Amino acid sequence: MLDWIFSESFLMNVIAYAIPIVFAAYASLISNKAGISAINIEGAMSIAAVTGALVSHYANSWVIGLTAAVIAGILMMMLLALAALKLRADNFLSGIALNTFATGACLLIVKVVLDGRTDSSTAPSVKVPNVDIPLLSDIPVIGKAIFGQNLLFFIALIVLGLLILLINRTRLGVQIRTAGYHPEAGESVGVSIRRTRTIALIICGAMAGLGGAYLSMANLGYFSAGMVSGRGFIGIAAEAMGAGMPVKTTLFALLFGAVDYFAVGGQTVLSFPYELLNTLPYLMTLLALTIYAAAHNKKKG
Amino acid sequence: MSELLCMKGITKRYGNGVLANEDASFSLREGEIHAIAGENGAGKSTLMKILFGAEQPTEGTISLRGKPVKISSPRVATELGIGMVYQHFMLVDELPVYLNVFLGVEKRKGLLLDKQAMIDATRALCEKYDMPVDPTALCGDLPVGLRQKVEILKVLAREAKIIILDEPTAVLTPQETEQLFHQLRILRDNKHTIVIITHKLKEMKELCDRITIMRQGKTVGVVDVCDVDEQKLSELMVGSTVRLKVEKAPVRAGEVVAEMKKVTVPGSGKPKLDSVSFVARAGEILCLAGVEGNGQQQAIECLTGQIAYSGSVQVLGEEILGKSIRKIRDLGMAHIPEDRMTMGTDQRASLHENLISVDFDRNTRLGFLKSKHLKARSEKQLKDFLVKGERQTPISMLSGGNMQKVVVARELSQQPRLVIANQPTRGVDVGAIAFIHEKLVELRDQGCGIILVSADMSEVFSLADRIIVFHEGKIAAEITDVENTTEQQLGRYMLGVERMEAAQ
Ligand SMILES: Nc1ncnc2c1ncn2[C@@H]1O[C@H](COP(=O)(O)OP(=O)(O)O)[C@@H](O)[C@H]1O
Numbered sequence: 001m002l003d004w005i006f007s008e009s010f011l012m013n014v015i016a017y018a019i020p021i022v023f024a025a026y027a028s029l030i031s032n033k034a035g036i037s038a039i040n041i042e043g044a045m046s047i048a049a050v051t052g053a054l055v056s057h058y059a060n061s062w063v064i065g066l067t068a069a070v071i072a073g074i075l076m077m078m079l080l081a082l083a084a085l086k087l088r089a090d091n092f093l094s095g096i097a098l099n100t101f102a103t104g105a106c107l108l109i110v111k112v113v114l115d116g117r118t119d120s121s122t123a124p125s126v127k128v129p130n131v132d133i134p135l136l137s138d139i140p141v142i143g144k145a146i147f148g149q150n151l152l153f154f155i156a157l158i159v160l161g162l163l164i165l166l167i168n169r170t171r172l173g174v175q176i177r178t179a180g181y182h183p184e185a186g187e188s189v190g191v192s193i194r195r196t197r198t199i200a201l202i203i204c205g206a207m208a209g210l211g212g213a214y215l216s217m218a219n220l221g222y223f224s225a226g227m228v229s230g231r232g233f234i235g236i237a238a239e240a241m242g243a244g245m246p247v248k249t250t251l252f253a254l255l256f257g258a259v260d261y262f263a264v265g266g267q268t269v270l271s272f273p274y275e276l277l278n279t280l281p282y283l284m285t286l287l288a289l290t291i292y293a294a295a296h297n298k299k300k301g
Numbered sequence: 302m303s304e305l306l307c308m309k310g311i312t313k314r315y316g317n318g319v320l321a322n323e324d325a326s327f328s329l330r331e332g333e334i335h336a337i338a339g340e341n342g343a344g345k346s347t348l349m350k351i352l353f354g355a356e357q358p359t360e361g362t363i364s365l366r367g368k369p370v371k372i373s374s375p376r377v378a379t380e381l382g383i384g385m386v387y388q389h390f391m392l393v394d395e396l397p398v399y400l401n402v403f404l405g406v407e408k409r410k411g412l413l414l415d416k417q418a419m420i421d422a423t424r425a426l427c428e429k430y431d432m433p434v435d436p437t438a439l440c441g442d443l444p445v446g447l448r449q450k451v452e453i454l455k456v457l458a459r460e461a462k463i464i465i466l467d468e469p470t471a472v473l474t475p476q477e478t479e480q481l482f483h484q485l486r487i488l489r490d491n492k493h494t495i496v497i498i499t500h501k502l503k504e505m506k507e508l509c510d511r512i513t514i515m516r517q518g519k520t521v522g523v524v525d526v527c528d529v530d531e532q533k534l535s536e537l538m539v540g541s542t543v544r545l546k547v548e549k550a551p552v553r554a555g556e557v558v559a560e561m562k563k564v565t566v567p568g569s570g571k572p573k574l575d576s577v578s579f580v581a582r583a584g585e586i587l588c589l590a591g592v593e594g595n596g597q598q599q600a601i602e603c604l605t606g607q608i609a610y611s612g613s614v615q616v617l618g619e620e621i622l623g624k625s626i627r628k629i630r631d632l633g634m635a636h637i638p639e640d641r642m643t644m645g646t647d648q649r650a651s652l653h654e655n656l657i658s659v660d661f662d663r664n665t666r667l668g669f670l671k672s673k674h675l676k677a678r679s680e681k682q683l684k685d686f687l688v689k690g691e692r693q694t695p696i697s698m699l700s701g702g703n704m705q706k707v708v709v710a711r712e713l714s715q716q717p718r719l720v721i722a723n724q725p726t727r728g729v730d731v732g733a734i735a736f737i738h739e740k741l742v743e744l745r746d747q748g749c750g751i752i753l754v755s756a757d758m759s760e761v762f763s764l765a766d767r768i769i770v771f772h773e774g775k776i777a778a779e780i781t782d783v784e785n786t787t788e789q790q791l792g793r794y795m796l797g798v799e800r801m802e803a804a805q
């Protein structure tokens with residue numbers, strides 16, 4: 001088992017499993033900073049996954065596919081903005097409703113486009129390429145894992161930098177934090193909270209889009225129903241555990257990624273009982289949601 | 302002095318039907334300090350929110366320097382040079398002072414914030430107006446007095462010429478109030494025009510040039526401060542002579558209802574409460590006086606079971622160490638807390654829910670609320686305590702005075718044997734003050750023990766049968782002959798100029 005953990009492919013895979021969780025966590029981070037909970041990150045990711053897979057296939061271009069996935073993610077978040085910000089429906093209930101909607105919509109889309117199938121393996125995605133940085137990727141153990149990753153890993157790193165900059169050093173960042181901490185204070189000086197939260201949700205949607213695209217356009221070469229399987233929620237929990245701090249959030253997302261990989265990798269490498277390992281992601285989601293609820297209550301109370 | 306601003310025929314009806322302003326008018330002269338006075342609920346805040354664009358008038362016109370203006374939002378008001386410091390601060394605790402000061406008008410260098418420029422500008426303002434605030438401190442770490450300064454800085458950073466302050470002194474200690482007045486005078490000397498909402502007659506006399514008096518949504522008069530005395534002012538405010546003296550029978554102190562023995566509460570550095578001992582008796586109003594932050598708050602928190610202490614605290618004959626607040630209340634203690642917004646009420650709940658919150662679980666049959674009984678009881682309490690509001694009204698809609706009456710109604714209806722009243726009339730209008738005072742005296746006459754904390758001298762003198770003065774965590778004096786003690790004498794004890802030998 002130790003051999004396995006210290007092998008080059010272990011770290012490589014942990015990162016690979018963590019990427020969608022990282023994006024989900026960033027999505028949660030930016031919306032929470034603005035004082036709105038986007039629990040439909042889960043659903044937005046699956047809509048983005050199906051969109052990215054199909055569009056990349058038919059347009060025969062990963063760039064167009066990825067762009068479409070991001071737009072799909074944003075659109076899903078705009079539905080939340082419409083419900084929770086404009087129509088003032090309950091933030092959580094609208095999120096739950098949108099998740100349910102997404103599950104159904106994804107199935108419907110593949111079924112309609114691909115004649116009754118529940119996955120798009122017959123119409124494989126054009127995958128987002130891997131990047132191999134010469135020399136660096138030759139470093140033993142970590143070389144391949146870090147410098148030979150999928151392009152989306154590098155995008156995640158850039159996003160991390162941009163997020164930190166956005167939150168701490170820009171006017172929009174101050175407005176987003178104000179919207180989260182004390183919206184009335186913002187309104188009193190003419191900062192529109194609805195506008196600020198909508199912008200935060202646009203960014204949130206884009207993140208969820210990237211996370212979903214990774215699943216169907218990089219990790220796997222096609223969309224399959226239920227492929228997000230709680231990663232959106234786990235991302236939300238990673239953000240809660242990271243207390244809204246970008247770097248800490250990223251580290252927790254990586255930790256959750258490791259557990260996720262353990263469940264899958266453990267089956268083949270360690271011959272653990274398959275049924276037991278399969279429960280891991282679900283246990284983790286449960287744990288994650290509990291942590292999230294606890295953190296949320298603490299903030300409120 | 303020329304007329305700077307004029308509001309005419311302002312009527313405001315809120316969404317819930319409340320007529321907050323009715324044909325009200327208001328005018329300002331350049332460079333004056335102008336007070337708006339009136340009972341709680343008179344519509345002062347509403348009128349000023351309209352001037353600041355935070356509320357839209359149902360009817361009426363506003364003109365600035367002779368030209369009609371439409372102030373459709375705070376942003377427009379800001380552009381017109383009008384700024385407002387709200388009664389409840391609008392600060393983001395998690396952000397540093399300089400970001401709060403420039404919130405919404407952040408200085409930038411390219412795409413990024415220009416932190417240094419904002420810090421420098423904040424510092425420059427602080428120096429100009431003599432406000433000792435550290436621009437880089439987190440707002441949440443600042444005491445109330447300084448938070449208010451940040452609010453004023455915020456307004457100044459937007460280059461406001463007209464500055465509105467909504468009850469700024471309600472949260473301040475006498476010293477902080479002095480300091481604020483000093484800064485407001487500097488502002489006036491720098492050609493700013495200031496509007497200050499206050500109920501305190503003394504402050505109006507001390508600081509202001511003119512006073513606009515409001516009653517029930519209307520402006521009932523504008524007077525030059527030098528033309529009126531305090532008696533006349535209070536008459537104008539409530540429409541009838543205020544009874545400043547509370548009628549009460551001679552004290553008949555009975556058994557001990559609360560006792561502290563050598564109670565110490567540690568603080569950072571000096572203890573907040575330093576081996577304090579005293580007793581409170583039935584049928585007596587014991588006043589814990591002192592300048593804020595001298596230990597009287599901690600004494601109350603000990604008695605009500607909110608903080609840890611060493612020593613012994615007995616309430617109605619029982620040691621309360623380790624007892625839950627519920628248990629302590631069950632002994633027969635009622636508590637009117639200092640902050641009605643956070644502790645005294647649940648702002649999300651209705652009047653009824655707030656009224657039954659302390660004992661609804663005792664009024665059940667088979668696990669269901671006896672709702673008919675409770676509703677009738679609430680109705681009666683609202684009527685008895687003259688609360689202007691319906692049973693179903695969300696409590697957040699009420700004015701401060703009415704909100705406080707709800708708290709008082711709930712607490713005093715529990716047939717308490719000991720009432721702890723912490724600043725029960727702070728920020729409450731003159732009418733409600735008199736009413737709350739009467740209720741407290743009534744209970745005392747029925748043999749209930751009352752412990753009152755108050756920073757208001759006139760309240761202390763009109764209610765107390767006995768006064769214990771706190772200074773730096775210790776008891777500086779115990780005054781039993783309240784009648785023959787002067788305000789000056791009490792002030793000397795409070796400020797630590799003198800202390801009584803017998804005390805501790
Ligand atoms: N946002 C609001 N919605 C409904 N009613 C309000 C609102 N704000 C104030 N009121 C009501 O309008 C009246 C005037 O309130 P306000 O202007 O705050 O008085 P003041 O500042 O003189 O105490 C009160 O009866 C109050 O309950």
Ligand SMILES: [Mg+2]
Binds near residue numbers: 342
């Ligand atoms: Mg008011």
